[in-house]
Amino acid sequence: MGHLIEAVREGSSEAVQIALTARADVNLRDEEGWTALTLAAADGSVDLLEQLLVEPNVDIDYPNHWGETALSRAVFIGNERIAKLLLDEGAKVDLADEDGDTPLHVSVISGRLDLAYLLLENGADVMVKNKSGNTVQDLAHKYGRKDFVAILGDYRRDSMWTTVLEAGIRVSSYFGGMINAGIIEGKKGVECTVQVCVEQNNQHDEDKSKQSELSFTTLLPELLVLCAGMVETQDMCEDILERLQRVQNYFAENEEIAAIPAKDSFPLVTARFHAFLEQHSNHSAVERLASTRTILGLLRGFHDDIDGIVTQSDLADSTSIAFNWKEKWEKDVLAVENRLINSWKANSSELSRELPDAASQTGALLLLNSEAMRHKNGYSARSQHLLESASKKIARMSGAPIPEIPEWFIPCHEVQRHSKPFASGSYGSIYRGIWRGSKVVIKCMTVNTPFEKRAFLREAKIWHKARHPHIINFFGACCSSHPCFFVCEEAVNGNLAEYLDKKKSRGRELVWSKLHEAALGLEYLHQNGIVHGDLKCNQILINGEGTAKLTDFGFSFVLSESKPKGAGGATRWRAPECLGYKEQMPTFESDVYSFGMCVVEAMTYDVPWGVYLPDVAVVDHLRHRQFIPRPSVFSDAEWDFVLALCALNLQSVSN
Missing domain, CATH: 1.10.510.10 (Transferase(Phosphotransferase) domain 1)
Incomplete structure (x- = not known):
């Protein structure tokens, strides 16, 4: 076996460079057909992969004995960065393995919607069948991946426009052709016209854009209502919505110059913003106070995402897109702080209705004390004082015991979960999501009785102590939310x-x-x-x-x-x-x-x-x-x- 392959197996960048300097055969295969490149991709070794990709004779698409290429392995392990590197270097997107599965098939099997989008953006064919006769849509239905079913339909090359036409007629009929700023009295205007689609089978790129526009249009009424439920951060949420609307309008009016990659990422940002609002809208005063730090961070992230779309599309100089959110950010944050303080002064008498029993009062104390103690540096002196004052008021009002904050406790607002579960049963539902920037699995459990609550707490305590290479990593749990949930690592290769x-x-x-x-x-x-x-x-x-x-x-x-x-x-x-x-x-x-x-x-x-x-x-x-x-x-x-x-x-x- 070659020294280069051994160096990759060891994960040694220095050894790889020595082998390359000695003119090792970069395409040499081991007994199972692995090259150094496919091994680096399979191991998720970005640095080693980048070293190998600069070699002039490297074969990016060389398969192993099972027909797996570096790209299919990157998709299989769920490494988006490696997949993008390979695609940028010209990796063939539709090469099938011995089962006839293309990388797009593998993304569906693995449940990686982000990689499916990446492959589709690079021209992956949704109509290819594997050796079992299944297209990627067939697999999406088979595995119950509803989110995949939705996006794959957007990319079908034969009958996609029929779907758009039917959806356009339904939306136009339901909203009477116009969604107006008057949906919520007194709120800033976000106006959108529902366009009835006309079939143009020879304009595939235009079709995709109009279906994206239709999806955004369909969501607008709900997004406006959800923004109103954000209370103290409503204006900042509506700023995000206004920016999304401006970008969508620009794409619709400038088909010939808008960059396709940016257009394809637009629905993703919209979907994440929708999920964010669904999770955080219409919360209690205690929940809003405890989650403000997290929500402001997420809103800033959405602005950054939209900035990325604008930059990719060369729209930075467009007057219709311009939105100087950074200049007003500190002022907006201060306004949120003032609203929170005024809200607590005005509505503190309603706490007894919001927290009617010992369980809800203890949960509120756990949430507020966790935020105040763990994130002191994330607050101004005024906000820190408000958190402490709220905790004291609840403790005096209720007489509830001051709860200990478990090491494993994760507040609900710190975990951003997808809007739809990928598995469910009598126990509850399981979602994918994000915690501290990492992809995680969130297991929401049905906890209705004191016995079930004790069992949940015992389970969290057990799992927190179970640290072993062959035990799924446990990041924490939330016992103050409804439902309660565990947060653990995502096993991208399934069971x-x-x-x-x-x-x-x-x-x-x-x-x-x-x-x-x-x-x-x-x-x-x-x-x-x-x-x-x-x-x-x-x-x-x-x-x-x-x-x-x-x-x-x-x-x-x-x-x-x-x-x-x-x-x-x-x-x-x-x-x-x-x-x-x-x-x-x-x-x-x-x-x-x-x-x-x-x-x-x-x-x-x-x-x-x-x-x-x-x-x-x-x-x-x-x-x-x-x-x-x-x-x-x-x-x-x-x-x-x-x-x-x-x-x-x-x-x-x-x-």
Whole structure:
């Protein structure tokens, strides 16, 4: 194997440069077909990739044995920066792997809307089918990715205009052709005309622009109402909306000179602004006071985003676009501070209605004290005094206990979540979002009773302590919001079942490697007195580096603490003693049994017992001590291992 490939594997920039200086073959492939470039992309090594891209003979599109190019690997691990670097260097956007999946297919499978936009902007074909006969839209429907379904429709090259025409007629009919400034009396005007579309099949770029305009037009009434609900920051929010309207109007009036990349990023900024308003509009006085610092930072970020669009489009000198927000920023911030102070003076008597019980009063104290203590440097003396005064008033008014601020506490306003969840169930919903500039997953949990609240707090405490390479990183949780939520790292490669299905050609070695990593995570939990209690392959996630990590201790508990019977995972993974009318609490041993079922699931690419045997039959078999029949894929030694893990007399299972 070449020294250059070894240097990339080691992640050594110096060793890479030495190899390149020695004229190493930059396109040399290892036994699996990886070149130095594809390895750097797969590992997310931006610095190494940039070193390799300057080599004159580097082949950007050289695939490995599974047909994966550097671009497809960058998309697979969710690295937008690497994908953009490769596309800027001329990487082919529609090259398919051995399954027929193009990078756009992979972006849908991985749930990366940002990368899908990037690929579409670079000409990715939405009509290509993989070897299973699926277009990217088919996959979006299959995986329930509604946000993808919406944007992919914008880029269809055959019947896209039919959709625009129908939508235009509906909007025009509903709003009577004009959305006027009079929607909210006394508010600044944002006027927009709904244009009825006329079919022009030979003008694809113009079509995309008009559909974008239609989307913005459709959102305008709601955006205006949401801005009004921002109270103290309403004027600043309407400034953002006015700027978006000016940019949209300029694009509509100057089709021939407006830059396409900037136009394509415009809907993204609009969608994020909409999600921001949905999350923060119409909040209580306490929530508005505690979140002002965060909201001002986000509003400044939206101005910066619009500045970026203006710069990309060479619109900086346009009088219709000009908006000197920076010159009035400090004045606007001071006005917000004055409104907050005056609002609290005028409405403090209404606190008892806003905080009617001990739980809401304690939650308000937690929110205000966290903000005041953690972000002292982010406030003026007047604002700091206001936070402290509000806390004192609530404490005196209510007599509620002053809560301790947990290390893991994250206020709701600091997490910006997407408007639509990507998964949901009886437990709640799961969203993607942003926290401190990083992409995260937000798990919103249904917490309605005191017992559920105690369980949530216990879970946060357990997860906060569980720091291990094979446990999903826990960033924090919020127990003062409705719903309560956890914040953790995003596993861009999905769960183990999805990952192995995608990587089936890698064979058994990959399966056992990922199972070993999961076992290390489970061992760590057990060594710390934690029972997982809900282990199956979809609770083993794969991060961007391909590392297996355990998640969702939805029924985990510390052995010294009580837990009601009946808690546990799905029937096919649960140990026999955790099933039936006399079911026991999950134990270390039942976790080991569930891990054995994970081995069966991973090796067979199927749920334990297969999809045709109903759950009631599985329970009946186990009650009669009949174990799952041996699948043909297992060797004798491998099956003996499963039997040892899943011994029906679980007390005999060794730790």
